[in-house]
Amino acid sequence: MSCIGVSHLSKSYGSTKAVDxxxxxxRPGQVFGFxxxxxxxxxxxIKMLTTLIPPSEGSLSILGIDAVADPLRVRHKIxxxxxxxxxxxxxxxxxxxxxxxxxxxxxxxxxxxxxxxLILDFDLEHIRKKRNEDLSIGQRRRVQVAREFMHDMDLLxxxxxxxxxxxxxxxxxxxxxxxxVETGLTIFYTTHILSEAExxxxxxxxxxxxxxxxxxxxxxxxxxxxxxxxxRIRLQEKRQxxxxxxxxxxxxxIDFEGGTNITIHSEQSEMxxxxxxxxxxxxxxxxxxxxxxxxxxxxxxxxxxxxxxxN
Amino acid sequence: MHPIIRLVNRNITIxxxxxxxxxxxxxxxxxxxxxxxxxxxxxSNVPFGTKDLDxxxxxxxxxxxxxxxxxxxxxxxIIWNDRRHGMFEQIMSGPFTRSHYILSNICTIGxxxxxxxxxxxLVGYPVFxxxxxxxxxxxxxxxxxxxxxxxxxxxxxxxxSTRLRSSExxxxxxxxxxxxxxxxxxxxxxxxGVPEPLRTAFFLNPLTYLVDVIRAGIFGSITEFVILEMLVxxxxxxxxxxxxxxxxxxxxx
Ligand SMILES: Nc1ncnc2c1ncn2[C@@H]1O[C@H](COP(=O)(O)OP(=O)(O)O)[C@@H](O)[C@H]1O
Ligand SMILES: [Mg+2]
Numbered sequence: 061m062s063c064i065g066v067s068h069l070s071k072s073y074g075s076t077k078a079v080d081x082x083x084x085x086x087r088p089g090q091v092f093g094f095x096x097x098x099x100x101x102x103x104x105x106i107k108m109l110t111t112l113i114p115p116s117e118g119s120l121s122i123l124g125i126d127a128v129a130d131p132l133r134v135r136h137k138i139x140x141x142x143x144x145x146x147x148x149x150x151x152x153x154x155x156x157x158x159x160x161x162x163x164x165x166x167x168x169x170x171x172x173x174x175x176x177x178l179i180l181d182f183d184l185e186h187i188r189k190k191r192n193e194d195l196s197i198g199q200r201r202r203v204q205v206a207r208e209f210m211h212d213m214d215l216l217x218x219x220x221x222x223x224x225x226x227x228x229x230x231x232x233x234x235x236x237x238x239x240x241v242e243t244g245l246t247i248f249y250t251t252h253i254l255s256e257a258e259x260x261x262x263x264x265x266x267x268x269x270x271x272x273x274x275x276x277x278x279x280x281x282x283x284x285x286x287x288x289x290x291x292r293i294r295l296q297e298k299r300q301x302x303x304x305x306x307x308x309x310x311x312x313x314i315d316f317e318g319g320t321n322i323t324i325h326s327e328q329s330e331m332x333x334x335x336x337x338x339x340x341x342x343x344x345x346x347x348x349x350x351x352x353x354x355x356x357x358x359x360x361x362x363x364x365x366x367x368x369x370x371n
Numbered sequence: 372m373h374p375i376i377r378l379v380n381r382n383i384t385i386x387x388x389x390x391x392x393x394x395x396x397x398x399x400x401x402x403x404x405x406x407x408x409x410x411x412x413x414x415s416n417v418p419f420g421t422k423d424l425d426x427x428x429x430x431x432x433x434x435x436x437x438x439x440x441x442x443x444x445x446x447x448x449i450i451w452n453d454r455r456h457g458m459f460e461q462i463m464s465g466p467f468t469r470s471h472y473i474l475s476n477i478c479t480i481g482x483x484x485x486x487x488x489x490x491x492x493l494v495g496y497p498v499f500x501x502x503x504x505x506x507x508x509x510x511x512x513x514x515x516x517x518x519x520x521x522x523x524x525x526x527x528x529x530x531x532s533t534r535l536r537s538s539e540x541x542x543x544x545x546x547x548x549x550x551x552x553x554x555x556x557x558x559x560x561x562x563x564g565v566p567e568p569l570r571t572a573f574f575l576n577p578l579t580y581l582v583d584v585i586r587a588g589i590f591g592s593i594t595e596f597v598i599l600e601m602l603v604x605x606x607x608x609x610x611x612x613x614x615x616x617x618x619x620x621x622x623x624x
Contacts, residue, residue: 131468146457
């Protein structure tokens with residue numbers, strides 16, 4: 061059984077299609093990454109999956125329950141951290157944890173225990189007595205994510221949870237989530253940061269303008285493009301004729317930007333690089349800077365989004 | 372525990388902060404003991420139903436209705452705060468339905484309204500005890516007034532909460548509503564002797580009905596006019612409640 065089963069899901073606001081006919085399936089115990097630029101439709105998808113808004117079209121099943129027909133049963137089994145901050149401004153951090161647990165009907169003793177554990181796990185000791193409205197944005201975000209673990213759940217939705225966190229806190233959170241997954245939790249995780257998805261997720265869907273561009277494991281995504289390297293060359297001065305000079309070189313894709321920047325993607329990068337350098341030096345073109353790096357997910361992502369249909 | 376009780380528990384916890392308590396206790400005390408006795412030499416006796424009340428007793432009993440309005444306007448703001456601080460979405464993605472949320476707000480408003488009424492009644496009691504005439508018939512009238520009044524003003528604040536997005540607009544509207552209700556009413560002075568257009572305005576104000584009903588309950592003078600006022604109060608509360616529920620049901624994220 062899949063944990064999340066979505067088929068032909070769409071959401072329209074007037075004439076804009078925020079989510080456009082997406083289908084996906086998430087297995088239990090998996091971290092599923094939902095990756096896309098701003099405005100891609102990530103939050104809209106999460107709001108549908110968490111029963112906050114009804115889909116315009118399509119069906120969705122969460123933990124085997126029809127989420128449109130029986131939202132309350134779904135809500136009992138999921139945890140949700142939306143992109144928007146959510147906090148009780150006048151309560152202290154520890155009090156707001158306790159009240160949140162109370163809202164989920166967690167027994168008092170258990171609430172105490174979990175509050176202490178979360179304060180430890182999320183480094184909140186020094187702010188536990190502070191009121192939520194007095195926290196910094198990053199602290200508030202950490203508190204919001206931590207608070208969600210006051211109750212039990214089978215499936216957790218996180219909408220860009222690391223925005224506003226410093227790199228240390230970000231890494232800590234990802235490691236905490238990994239530990240939770242080992243105990244059987246399934247996570248649906250949206251982000252626009254690829255390194256995060258690469259580090260955390262078992263499977264990644266890339267979404268752009270409401271559509272899923274591709275779904276694959278991070279490794280498969282890399283190996284699909286993995287032999288490719290990216291060569292970057294910056295010229296000392298602008299030369300109009302460079303494009304013509306290099307047009308004869310095969311086995312590569314060359315982009316020219318602004319007359320001085322050349323980006324080359326190729327699977328035979330050594331051969332191509334030699335030929336490019338030879339051609340440039342034969343034509344007395346001076347190079348200011350040169351680098352060659354393996355194509356990372358970031359670039360795959362940018363290219364996928366750029367090459368998506370109707371762009 | 373039932374989901375509504377859990378939400379009421381949460382609502383009351385977040386409402387009971389020092390600012391709210393000062394608003395709820397200190398202000399009415401200042402009105403009763405400072406204004407009440409300061410104005411007493413100017414306003415000698417106030418006829419009410421079959422009785423003649425002294426001004427401090429008249430004012431202290433008026434403060435009960437005033438305080439119900441006050442506290443329920445404040446707790447009606449829970450919805451406004453929940454939307455601003457993301458708690459509305461958070462709760463609605465948790466183990467609750469929209470009906471749970473709406474009903475819990477009504478219960479919270481009712482509980483806070485009743486508690487404020489009792490508190491002011493207790494504090495004001497020494498001031499008006501001479502004229503008090505509780506009976507089996509009048510206590511239910513006070514409770515009726517407290518609950519319908521709470522629902523009325525709570526619904527009104529909820530309606531304002533769902534209609535306005537900016538906090539400047541919200542504050543201006545709430546304060547204007549509050550000022551009009553508080554001072555164009557029989558909470559502070561009797562309608563008798565007030566010049567005409569103002570006198571009519573008094574009766575366009577739900578607080579006037581609430582205050583009159585509660586006073587009638589305390590001083591045991593239930594006239595036909597008071598019964599009419601009870602009907603008007605219940606009618607207004609019902610209408611505002613239906614509108615507030617409709618708006619809350621349609622509220623999106
Ligand atoms: N309530 C709404 N009303 C109108 N348009 C909306 C609403 N919510 C989202 N959108 C639009 O839908 C698109 C997707 O938004 P969103 O899901 O928030 O993207 P993401 O989370 O990936 O940044 C955007 O173009 C956004 O403007
Ligand atoms: Mg978003």
